[in-house]
Amino acid sequence: MSQIEISNVSVTFEQKHKQIEAVKNVSLKIEKGEIFGIVGLSGAGKSTLVRTINGLQKPSQGTVVVNGVDITQATKKALAAARKKIGFIFQNFNLINNRTIAQNIAFALTAGGFPEKAQPKKIDALLDMVGLKDRQDNYPAQLSGGQKQRVGIARALANDPDILLCDEATSALDLETAQEIIAILKDINQRLHITIVFITHQLEVAKDLFDRVAVMEAGQIVEQTTAYRLFADPQSSMAKRLVNRFLDEQLPDEVREKLRGEPGVILTLKYQGDDSLDPVITEISSSTGVAISILQGRIEYIHSNAIGVLAVFITGEPSAISKAVQLFTEKVDMVEEVAR
Known part of the structure; x- marks a missing residue:
């Protein structure tokens, strides 16, 4: 069984007396330890789809099974337990501005029930993993965008998840800084064997990071392939559009x-x-x-x-x-x- 199984998932929103189909009958299987990308233009439904994996968005129909747990039918207790094993990295960092870097991570550790006395050692290890061990007493305003995202990664790893969800985690960064974040994620994937699901509209990320990739358009998956085949032989019109734009x-x-x-x-x-x-x-x-x-x-x-x-x-x-x-x-x- 795959680590993440999305089966016939649709998400419909009510907006001004109209039904908006954000996700339409999507099915995906994501294997343990792989880096799986979901690419598409803004409004394609990528963020809505990825939020069904940790239960932040309930599907209108279909099922999402993560580590054998049906997220769509789980009790509050079971859903909370499942979420502890799913880290989330945001586009805009979402750090607490009036707390130090160490305190931001401590907040995530406390929320996950990690013993307070053991937190300093854990914080040291997490910040060392992302190259920020010497910045734990700084506040977010004292960090660059890339450093803030490194803190975001450390915070997402606080409770030892086996899945990382990344929502446009590099789109707010310049190209060189984005490459640094990609290198950190690849190292984490290889060192900890964490499954990474990464959504983006940037094919620079797909080229350097993904093992397999799904292309979304208007709420649907229009193509699933390996990262190499996406660039070498795109099949869908959307994939061709994205690749041609990237290859210029x-x-x-x-x-x-x-x-x-x-x-x-x-x-x-x-x-x-x-x-x-x-x-x-x-x-x-x-x-x-x-x-x-x-x-x-x-x-x-x-x-x-x-x-x-x-x-x-x-x-x-x-x-x-x-x-x-x-x-x-x-x-x-x-x-x-x-x-x-």
Whole structure:
């Protein structure tokens, strides 16, 4: 049995005499120890869905089973016990401003029934895990955004949970700081074998953190796959939209304008693996007699696997161009002609 099983869950809200379907018939299975991501644009239903896991949001229909406990049918006592094993990391940190960092964590420990005398040692260990052992007497206003989120992580770990729920935990941070938080979460996952469920609209997070991922759109799961396959071969229109925006396959308007009147074809090539496309380009150019100019390109690594995206401009005789396009189609994972 999976650690988290969401079965046919829907969540409907009443708003101004209208029914809003925030989540529509969603089913997911999340395994113990994995880092599972839920991605989508704002309003897709991600936050509502993840809150059904710890019972903060009751589904209108369907079931949520966590560690064998049916969260949707649990008594108050059983739900409180289940929540002790589920930590929550918020987007906006949610720290108590008039308490020190140590006192913020002590509050979570006390709420979880942790003995007061043993709290200082536990606080030291938690802050050491997130690299803030020397800041426990500071107040939240004295910390940077990244440091505040580290405190949020330490607080979420206070009661030794086996699941961490992260609601856009990096979206309020700059890219470099977000990478630091991602590194901490990966270390926690590997060291403590904690299951992490992370919702985000940032594919930078998906690339670096997730094992598997679900794509949400308008309250529904439109795709489930591995993080690598999401980038290498997205299937749903929403996944393609998110990936294309991340990989920035769109040619700049200046390049399009410059080539508008030129005879030729623009292709976007996507390929997998570490091998460069240079030999393929040289081979196709030599065998067909076309000229091939590289307009832009990039390589991303997802779980140590490479995905390359290249835009090229092919000029020459029409028949030779057609032959070159055909050869690219045979030798490259994905070929798309770019309209001008």
